[in-house]
Amino acid sequence: MANTYSQIYxxxxxxxxxxxxxxxxxxxxxxxxxxxxIVRKKGQKLLAINGVADHVHMFVGMTPDLAISDxxxxxxxxxxxxxxxxxxxxxxxxxxxxxxxxxxYSRSHIDRVVKYIQNQESHHKKRAFKEExxxxxxxxxxxxxxxxxxxxxxxxGSEG
Numbered sequence: 668m669a670n671t672y673s674q675i676y677x678x679x680x681x682x683x684x685x686x687x688x689x690x691x692x693x694x695x696x697x698x699x700x701x702x703x704x705i706v707r708k709k710g711q712k713l714l715a716i717n718g719v720a721d722h723v724h725m726f727v728g729m730t731p732d733l734a735i736s737d738x739x740x741x742x743x744x745x746x747x748x749x750x751x752x753x754x755x756x757x758x759x760x761x762x763x764x765x766x767x768x769x770x771x772y773s774r775s776h777i778d779r780v781v782k783y784i785q786n787q788e789s790h791h792k793k794r795a796f797k798e799e800x801x802x803x804x805x806x807x808x809x810x811x812x813x814x815x816x817x818x819x820x821x822x823x824g825s826e827g
Contacts, residue, residue, distance in 0.1 A: 671731060671732075673729075673730060673731045674728075674774055675728065675729040675730070675731065675771070676714070676726065676727070676728055676729070676771065676772045676773070676774065676776070676777060676780070677726070677727050677729055677735060677769050677770065677771055677772075678724060678725070678726050678727075678768075678769070678770045678771075678772065678780055678784070679724070679725045679726075679727060679735070679739060679767055679768065679769055680722060680723070680724050680767060680768040680769075680770075680800060680803070681722065681723055681739065681742075681743065681763055681764070681766075681767040681768070682721055682722040682723075682763065682764045682796070682817045683720075683721050683722065683761070683762075683763060683764065684761075684762045684763060684764045684818070685764070685818055686721040686722070686764070686796065686817065686818065687721065688720035688721050689720065689721070689756075689757060689761060690718060690719070690720050690721070690722075690723070691720065691756075694750075694754070694756055695718070697754075698746065698749070698750070699716045699717070699723075701745075701746060701749050702716060702723070702725070702742055702746055703716060705741055705742050705745050705746065706725070706727060706738065706742065709733055709738050709741060710730060710732075710733065711727050711728065711729050711730065711733065711738060712727065712728035712729075713725060713726070713727055714726040714727065714728055714777065714780075714781055715780070715781040715784040715785060716784070717784045717785055717786075717787045717788075718787050719787055719788060719791045719796070721796060722796050724783075724784045724787060725742075725784075726772075726777075726780050726781060726784055735769050739767050739769075743763045746763075747761060747762055747763060764817050764818055766815075766817065768800060768803060768804070768809075770803055770807050771807075797816075797817075800816070800817070801816075
């Protein structure tokens, strides 16, 4: 778009269906490289990507000509196909949960958000994903209904 200038930085958070611990250390680098390629093909700039076994954080510099939901739909669809059809990493079918979190930041926060995402493994030794996600929603004053958050499967297998 000619004469359109923007500065849009979005942290995206999305989870494995049922929050199953399926993003293993053996596969995560390859998965993150693949997702990076999807984001780049959509004309966006991936500033950071990381996560733990049950969820992923991305920090993206976005252009205004692409809806966040369209990019996330493509990331989830293509990465699911990559995992299930190209790599066949799991016996069953891998899938992402419906929905995602999207949180905007100013340019002055880039370094802090990148460091936060890079340190996901150590961060989650102290804080559970559910606690982290709800704190992001509260910090950004996002109204939510707990019934419609990600599916939370407790360690005993029940939904929580």
